[in-house]
């Protein structure tokens with residue numbers, strides 16, 4: 467597989483200014499799969515200068531929106547053309563199954579296609595002016611230079627949610643992928659170059675958060691910062707961005723409740739409760755890790771989950787039989803273990819899992835067994851904090867009001883689900899659930915047409931949908947006096 471393994475600044479593939487590099491590790495076996503430049507503040511500054519210059523020259527923003535849309539559509543076509551290569555690269559980098567990565571690549575191409583179509587539909591509006599002899603109109607313009615920072619769990623998917631709308635609306639940008647999973651983002655920058663994105667418009671800087679990310683967040687030449695990642699980092703970025711009151715979009719974590727009523731279709735609810743958590747070993751912002759189960763079916767429901775979980779096949783993402791891959795890193799594995807220890811210490815009951823697997827072939831990877839805790843209460847750390855691994859907590863409820871109260875008892879508000887065959891009850895619940903996405907009889911579904919983002923401390927702003935492109939525009943009101951004359955006030 468050919469990959470440039472460099473940064474992309476002002477239309478050129480470059481190493482880091484310092485000459486430093488970083489090894490990228492396969493989480494399945496800890497083998498080095500690539501060595502990439504380790505940029506720092508100096509590389510970020512060079513990329514910001516290129517993006518600033520490109521924006522101020524105005525070539526990209528004044529390119530007809532139909533032409534920008536055509537380039538974004540070509541990127542989608544190239545992603546479809548190179549889908550298999552991209553999917554394998556994503557699995558190599560993240561450990562997720564190739565089948566999951568193939569699904570991600572379809573989603574990613576869909577995002578570029580969706581925003582390609584919207585590029586020339588962001589027109590303004592003529593206001594019915596209350597002032598005689600005047601024209602009042604509203605236009606949408608690009609925000610300017612955009613800093614974009616992404617996490618390691620869905621590297622290219624999260625990047626696509628930022629790249630496509632920024633390009634479609636005529637912004638220039640600097641992307642910083644997670645330092646541990648940069649490979650598919652590098653590849654997509656190759657595709658963007660091939661598709662004809664002009665030099666300086668899209669820049670890629672590789673490196674750590676506290677260097678490259680911090681520079682993007684605090685540099686006054688950056689007009690907007692769009693971040694997807696953890697809540698602690700999000701708060702730091704929000705603070706740094708205040709230096710020049712940057713536009714801010716934050717997609718942060720979640721601790722997502724999944725309410726199961728006794729009248730739900732039992733087998734489907736069991737199956738989807740598992741799907742809702744264990745894809746990518748639970749390393750999903752919207753994983754339904756907080757199961758809230760009606761007391762009358764609790765034992766039967768937990769038994770069904772445990773029986774299924776015991777049969778999970780852990781292994782290489784490249785093995786077709788594998789259902790769950792490893793966690794991303796040794797540090798992350800240690801973090802998940804700590805959360806499980808806290809769960810046990812605080813009195814939750816371990817129904818299954820709670821340790822690393824013992825199979826010899828899994829010892830080099832960062833594997834952790836799918837884990838279910840019962841007898842959980844909302845005050846427990848494991849119920850409130852994001853372990854970001856294959857760990858479910860189960861709480862019980864007796865009334866609809868109690869279920870909704872438990873679901874809302876969180877600093878987060880990213881996503882949630884309700885399983886019932888009573889549609890009126892479902893609608894009553896979702897109306898009270900304080901989350902950016904709520905699924906009825908489904909979980910973890912997302913598509914380009916609908917907005918994604920969080921209530922409460924799960925974030926600010928929205929990605930995807932029309933709102934996801936509006937984030938990349940400034941709204942300008944233009945008032946034109948057709949008959950100017952003196953007022954004689956002074």
Ligand SMILES: NC(=O)c1ccc[n+]([C@@H]2O[C@H](COP(=O)([O-])OP(=O)(O)OC[C@H]3O[C@@H](n4cnc5c(N)ncnc54)[C@H](O)[C@@H]3O)[C@@H](O)[C@H]2O)c1
Pocket residue numbers: 615616617618619620624642643644645673674675676678679680683694695696697699700702703717718719720750751752852854880919920924925
């Ligand atoms: N809401 C969503 O749509 C969504 C999607 C995916 C992941 N997430 C969240 O992401 C988190 C997991 O990802 P992670 O561990 O990569 O998150 P993280 O916050 O550790 O890192 C995310 C990115 O921020 C960078 N970064 C770190 N410190 C920084 C700093 N001081 N300034 C600027 N940038 C900095 C990192 O290098 C990385 O690129 C989870 O909390 C998950 O819920 C949210």
Ligand SMILES: C[N+](C)(C)CC=O
Pocket residue numbers: 619620623749750751752912
């Ligand atoms: C937003 N999503 C579900 C694609 C990835 C969250 O981690």
